[in-house]
Amino acid sequence: EVVVVGSCMTDLVSLTTRLPKAGETILGQKFFVGFGGKGANQCVQSARLGAKTSLICKVGSDSFGNDYVANLKKNGISTAFVGQTTDAATGTASIIVNSEGQNVIVIVPGANLLLNFEDLKRASDVICKAKVVVCQLEITPAVSLEALKMARASGVKTLFNPAPALADLDPQFYTYSDIFCCNETEAEILTGIPVGNLEDAEKVGRMLLGRGCKLVIVTLGAEGCMMISGDEGIPKHVPAGKVRAVDTTGAGDSFVGALAFYLAYYPKLSMEEMIRKSNCVASVSVQAPGTQSSYPYRKDLPQDLF
Template sequence: MENMSCRGSCAAVFDVVVVGSCMTDLVSQAPRLPKAGETIHGHKFFIGYGGKGANQCIQAGRLGAKTAMVCKVGKDYFGDSYILNFKNNGVSTDFVGQTDKAATGAASIIVNDQGENAIVIVAGANLLLDSEDLKAAAHPITGARVLLCQLEVRPATSLEALRMAHSSGVKTVFNPAPAVPDLDPEFYSNSDVFCCNEPEWESSIPRPNQSPLYSQELESRYQKVTDPWRTKTSPAGVRMSSPATWPVGSSVVLRGEAVPEGFASLSSSILEPVQHSLCNPQ
């Protein structure tokens, strides 16, 4: 644990706590993508605040939730800037740690005039978020209404946070992105909401004859929605939710008999794909 303390928020109760990533996006726009070894002129550059976890946390705050972020950034300009951006967006930063052992996570992005891109991501300090950081944030994690995790920090860290929250009766939301093959089965048993797109489903869910983790019970609980406009599947004990406003390929699976309290009243926009660098203050 490095440079993380309660600073008055240990006793606070949050609507949404996010354990996840922060990425500073360095975006260059150019007529085309450069070839290997080539230098070309671009026509626009900007720095954005990205990372799946940070995007989701700030979006929840903009929808009116009281939010806190549990993450790690570097002791550098980008880290300081990211913390300030959280504060400017009303997100509690009491559990944002800073480390001098790695730089703030960053993504170098080149986008051409056709919208195609090339991206290099360096996770940096995100991968140093660990059990000690979660212990320091135990009160907000176990006392929140909703905990949200993804996979841009170490999977073991996300799973530990989900376990902490789920065992305390907190509604848990897991976004398995970026997708990894053969997730630990505990991700499914500790997630009340498993929110993924179609490629993430194909990559993350064990299949017959492909993985020893496959089971009929898992398949029945987490069944793919291939076309949200036309297909709605509700096997026993599972609530599949796919409003017509969602794009093709989206899947959200809710474990249990009912939609978690609060979710039904949220605008469907909270579940739509988040545009890159949503955290930008502009």
């Protein structure tokens, strides 16, 4: 089983011709509600590939929260450890996108920040019996770290995605990560080194590996990934296929969710092969609009991925 400890966010998206100024009211052309949040996104991608999944998270006792639980169920995810609280609203991302694709975004984490150690304790059985535990940073960092520690103590593989990045990340996150997977922006915030090419990616990969994780993956958008493992110590570029990208939002979460699936269900594959397959899954997600709505199902993918 893949267990994700992380966030749920309701995306409230308005499409406008231009972004409003302070104090201004403008008319938009379209509005839609989407399901997002890095934790849920990753869990949904894993589930759509065929993984048995549990999401440990917290939403509000409100209509967004109820709708989110229904969305998780629809994706076949176990909601036994999805808490609902009256103390905060379901996390939201209010997004305005203009006709040039520029956006302004306000995230209110709400209930996500109320996920606590007690919730983890209640879920300790599923965490300790998982094949892989996946965490990010859209919940209280100490709670993410505790989940990684619980997993490690039971010999469960840990996959950590330091997103959104924190410049002062607790160094324990490195030592409790079997796989530390970040994108270029996150890598720059963590190391101070901007990643503009493969050489930079090798450099930051080496640097992050030196902080104590077993394997580092830096995702590079259309360029695929740079991986470096503590066993070999030599960075390896794993390219992505050439596709026509229409919307890359959530590509990183599709990648992480796919990687969790391969780690749990194809543990004998080489890391390079798992990354190559995860690149394929994520590259399909960029060819359709939206976040979870763009994530492919197993039946829609080339069968040699399984």
